[in-house]
Amino acid sequence: MSGFPVTPAARDAARRALTDADPSVYWTSQPGRPPTREPLTAIDRVADIAIIGAGFTGLWAAIQAKEDNPSLDVIVLDQGRVGDGASGRNGGFVSHSLTHGLHQGVALWPDEAPVLEDMGRANLAGWQATLNRYGIEADFHLPGEITFSLSPHQDEGVREAYDLHLRHRNEVSLLSREAAYARVHSPLYRNGFFDPTVGLVDPARLAWGLAAAAESLGVTIHERSQVTGFEDGGGGSGAVVVRTDAGSLLAHRVIVGTGAWPLLRRTRFFVIPVYDHVLMTEPLSADQVAAIGWSGREGLTDAGNQFHYYRRTLDDRILFGGYDANYHFPGRIDPSLEQSASHTLLAEHFFSIFPQLDGLRFTHRWAGVIDTTSRFTPMFGTAMGGKVAYALGYTGLGVGSTRWGARVALDLIHGLDTERTRLAMVRTKPKPFPPEPFRGVGVRITRAALAREDATGKRNLWLRALDRVGIGFDS
Structure with a gap:
């Protein structure tokens, strides 16, 4: 059963629009990608910190570690290239929320929700300051986000979300049907609310810029260096042996930020890989832009369980993703799963929302693996007597919050008692998922x-x- 109305005309438009779509990630297909970095083969020293994963968590951990103590020897390892994983495949929505949205934070930790909101706002301010400090050009802008109701039973949910944001000092605006249509012209919108604090960014350029910033601080990044395991106390040094497919290194402390890829056995029942699918259109003409309005370039989403997220890029393409989250037995991750019927479903929904764009083509179609937990928020912990820390499970809302998660991981490997590490969100684990089948x-x-x-x-x-x-x- 589907709760989304698709017209025959939308199905026809979708079929035509997908004809020439390239099965690749738009963001990482752009010009300007840095050259491939050398893989790890051998190392003749004990690093202070080894970071596994050159996505947002790993890169933020590297930058903050070196800013805290420039003398630290920090090495980052990634099985692919910077931006290959979820960090370079998402929609580029930047929220201050640390808890997969305000509603989830209030539901899980009502007493800590005000603190988490304040920490989230401070984190986003630090996130923006870092981009400015290192001159990271990633098309970041702050147009806000509109959440729309698409059905009668979503109307109340939108109003409740609006009221909740007001109670937590978020300056949101409630939009009537007429006001929603005035913002963005779709026949499906019933009402909505506008959150001015949400930003948009080019996620691949953000990852590339963070990597360059880390290297400017003296961090070493090795690409195509897949970590295969850990051992404790290498060579009597007390350090952790980090083994890769082609070499190994010793590190006093290790941070794991590998998202959906299960590197530590203890996290495998808490995080599952879910495929999220995305489309990118060709640039819209001036007439097509006029037909949909959307002059504010807000990020858009809707209020269902199965929701879409969409945005305009600065060159007037539309990214459209979400809705159909797919889990593949038994937690399989494989490039062959990235192209599927979910793209057709997305295209049909796109032309149902914007029937006036019939004739527009999609240029790229791709998917990415989301690391989701049963509570939708990240989980944190340590292994090997506190020498290894992990931050995983952002469930699709980590573009901003990974900076904070990386800071938590740094606190943990240094054994620090901080306001962050005392939070129930950090101290407790989500409910584990059951084993297969x-x-x-x-x-x-x-x-x-x-x-x-x-x-x-x-x-x-x-x-x-x-x-x-x-x-x-x-x-």
């Missing part, structure tokens, strides 16, 4: 139940049972 069956049942709720507005017994035990599924 129950995990895969449960995900399928949950997806069907969420789709039914989107269609009917009614939350069934299965979803209410998951709510009671604190397990969810989201992208």
